[in-house]
Amino acid sequence: MVYKDRTSEFSSLAETIKRKQQQNGVTLGKNKIIPRSQISTFAYAAAKISQGVHETSEKLLQLTNMAKNTDLFMDSSTQMEELTYVIKQDIQSLNREIRALESISKSSSKANKQTEDHSDTIVGFLNLKLVNATKDFKDILEVRTESIKQQQEKLDSFTGQSNSFAYQDNTGSVTSPKEMLRHRSNTNTRDDPYRFDDYNNGNSNNYSDEHSILMPQEMIATNHTAERLRAAEGIASTIHQLEGIFSQLANLVASQNDTIERIDTNIDNSLVNISRGHDSLVKTLANISSNRGLIIKTFLVLIVFLVIFIVFMA
Amino acid sequence: MHVYSISIFKVEPGQNAILLNIVYDVSSFSFWYRNEVRGVLLFVSRETAGRTSVGERVSMEHAQKVCHTTVGSNGLSAAVTTDSEYPSRVAHNLVRMVMEKFQIAHQEAKWKSVQKDTEFPLPELEGILLKYQNPQEADPMLNLQKNLEETMGIVKKTVEQLGQRGERLEDIAAKSNDLNFQSKAFMQNSERLNKCCSYM
Numbered sequence: 001m002v003y004k005d006r007t008s009e010f011s012s013l014a015e016t017i018k019r020k021q022q023q024n025g026v027t028l029g030k031n032k033i034i035p036r037s038q039i040s041t042f043a044y045a046a047a048k049i050s051q052g053v054h055e056t057s058e059k060l061l062q063l064t065n066m067a068k069n070t071d072l073f074m075d076s077s078t079q080m081e082e083l084t085y086v087i088k089q090d091i092q093s094l095n096r097e098i099r100a101l102e103s104i105s106k107s108s109s110k111a112n113k114q115t116e117d118h119s120d121t122i123v124g125f126l127n128l129k130l131v132n133a134t135k136d137f138k139d140i141l142e143v144r145t146e147s148i149k150q151q152q153e154k155l156d157s158f159t160g161q162s163n164s165f166a167y168q169d170n171t172g173s174v175t176s177p178k179e180m181l182r183h184r185s186n187t188n189t190r191d192d193p194y195r196f197d198d199y200n201n202g203n204s205n206n207y208s209d210e211h212s213i214l215m216p217q218e219m220i221a222t223n224h225t226a227e228r229l230r231a232a233e234g235i236a237s238t239i240h241q242l243e244g245i246f247s248q249l250a251n252l253v254a255s256q257n258d259t260i261e262r263i264d265t266n267i268d269n270s271l272v273n274i275s276r277g278h279d280s281l282v283k284t285l286a287n288i289s290s291n292r293g294l295i296i297k298t299f300l301v302l303i304v305f306l307v308i309f310i311v312f313m314a
Numbered sequence: 315m316h317v318y319s320i321s322i323f324k325v326e327p328g329q330n331a332i333l334l335n336i337v338y339d340v341s342s343f344s345f346w347y348r349n350e351v352r353g354v355l356l357f358v359s360r361e362t363a364g365r366t367s368v369g370e371r372v373s374m375e376h377a378q379k380v381c382h383t384t385v386g387s388n389g390l391s392a393a394v395t396t397d398s399e400y401p402s403r404v405a406h407n408l409v410r411m412v413m414e415k416f417q418i419a420h421q422e423a424k425w426k427s428v429q430k431d432t433e434f435p436l437p438e439l440e441g442i443l444l445k446y447q448n449p450q451e452a453d454p455m456l457n458l459q460k461n462l463e464e465t466m467g468i469v470k471k472t473v474e475q476l477g478q479r480g481e482r483l484e485d486i487a488a489k490s491n492d493l494n495f496q497s498k499a500f501m502q503n504s505e506r507l508n509k510c511c512s513y514m
Contacts, residue, residue, distance in 0.1 A: 224402075228455075249473055273494070278504075
């Protein structure tokens with residue numbers, strides 16, 4: 001933590017001034033323009049918060065060191081869990097105190113704009129520090145989860161047990177440390193699976209100790225809700241596929257409908273054509289069959305011509 | 315996929331689990347070993363149930379058999395031994411259901427006080443054991459999944475057949491097109507013939 005926290009100096013200075021004023025006398029109570037008690041309360045609270053943040057960051061540093069010390073045989077997980085819990089509590093209480101501080105600074109009437117600005121700045125600064133501390137805390141927990149996973153893999157490779165467990169790694173879902181302040185339950189769910197797994201490991205060790213006659217028993221760490229979720233998701237995906245297939249079906253049928261209409265028009269056309277052709281053929285047939293009448297008529301015309309020709313010649 | 319036994323215990327922390335009821339299905343083992351198998355199943359169930367804590371779902375594997383068990387808040391526990399292929403979700407559902415049925419059938423006061431193995435008869439257990447031999451039918455989710463997959467298969471076949479139908483329809487469309495042109499030609503020809511006839 002490479003910053004210089006001077007709020008505590010300021011607040012301690014304010015306190016000494018307040019004490020001096022109280023020693024000086026009654027003027028404190030009559031001076032209603034600037035409610036001094038409120039300022040010093042604010043300063044006192046701010047001092048407390050900054051102290052708390054400092055302590056929390058120190059504990060975080062300790063936690064970092066412990067998390068980095070990932071040896072297979074030196075497992076300080078209980079200490080780390082205690083420390084994690086303590087740090088969580090601290091951060092939560094600090095959060096509450098900062099909110100209270102904010103409300104104090106807003107509720108108290110400030111005659112002086114500079115004091116208002118100053119108190120807002122202080123609150124914002126404390127908030128920022130807390131947010132940074134939370135961010136570091138989150139990083140530490142991520143590192144710790146990774147190291148636990150690696151430890152587990154090493155353990156598995158040593159003992160040959162297939163302890164496959166699936167715990168949900170929620171670190172990706174938490175984006176800002178402010179959200180993490182509100183969604184404390186995320187870290188709880190992350191803590192629980194590997195506590196459960198420690199318990200499982202402990203249990204199976206008990207078994208193999210006491211019933212060494214039996215073959216080594218293995219505990220399958222089943223996450224029941226995850227399995228149910230998986231089954232439900234499988235069903236949902238099957239239904240989704242069905243939906244796709246049905247839409248394909250509908251498309252196919254629609255295109256085939258077009259094809260069928262083409263076929264229909266073609267056949268109607270050809271029906272019309274054929275019937276006309278048939279008619280004309282029938283007519284042709286009629287013509288052919290009735291040609292003799294025509295020839296007779298033509299010959300008659302010829303004979304008439306001959307008669308007229310002979311009449312002319314005679 | 316086999317369920318070998320369903321057993322109900324009264325579990326008290328620190329003590330042996332007390333057997334309240336057990337049904338077996340050891341028909342898959344050869345005749346001479348059946349008694350031994352029954353003993354082993356009872357022993358495994360008792361130990362597993364006795365050592366699980368309240369509200370914890372446990373699936374212990376031992377020699378390719380798995381024992382699934384849960385302990386309810388009132389110390390009642392049911393254990394189900396299956397082979398390793400049996401889906402554990404279905405097994406745990408079975409455990410829960412058996413516990414509920416037992417609680418409905420026998421009041422808590424009756425079995426809370428027993429100190430050694432007593433028989434609290436639950437005749438439906440045999441039927442349940444038989445039903446759950448086939449987890450696909452017994453578990454509604456698996457059933458649904460199976461039905462959905464059947465439907466998927468049928469729909470896929472339908473789509474294939476539709477494709478073939480489409481091909482045949484295309485064929486018919488082409489042929490009808492040809493028919494159209496030919497009939498037009500025929501008509502023109504015969505009309506020309508008809509016209510020519512008068513000339514001829």
